[in-house]
Amino acid sequence: QKEVEQNSGPLSVPEGAIASLNCTYSDRGSQSFFWYRQYSGKSPELIMSIYSNGDKEDGRFTAQLNKASQYVSLLIRDSQPSDSATYLCAVNGGADGLTFGKGTHLIIQP
């Protein structure tokens, strides 16, 4: 059974600070890793994808991948109240498609 673990939160971060979201996965064969943002009552929206060890930056967002430790993280710099949402980590291990974590609820405090 492939598993993706996230701290459910809530994670509370002051506006303007860095929010750090973490995810671990069980399948060492996983090749593709994704972060989705989901606002309450809305559908998941892709933020970042990462396939290689290291960092990938896109605007205020940085995804970090460490396959040896089976660890993926998402950093949000200069956090804004509009970043308040649930963040879903998703991992692809092959034939079964994406496995999602249960999400971390992030609150940015003005």
Next chain:
Amino acid sequence: NAGVTQTPKFQVLKTGQSMTLQCAQDMNHNSMYWYRQDPGMGLRLIYYSASEGTTDKGEVPNGYNVSRLNKREFSLRLESAAPSQTSVYFCASGTGRTDTQYFGPGTRLTVL
């Protein structure tokens, strides 16, 4: 370019009734998926279709059937709805199993 569309947005059923959830995508993707999302359970895959003409069971397929009508459309049918099927249902599409999936707006289903 509408992306992934789903109908209906909301539905209330009585136990034992049947219904079909519709999904369509205009991104020319080969793969399509149906998920359900429940509080505390995360997104769980019900069925997927890797290409037109093929369908496979996901993690929670019991009580559901699917049809991949053509490359654009993938429907989910509840033959005899049960209260345990009360959930939010999302359809998604992607270029392949290892690639990014794009989600529709969802259908909120309540079974009384």
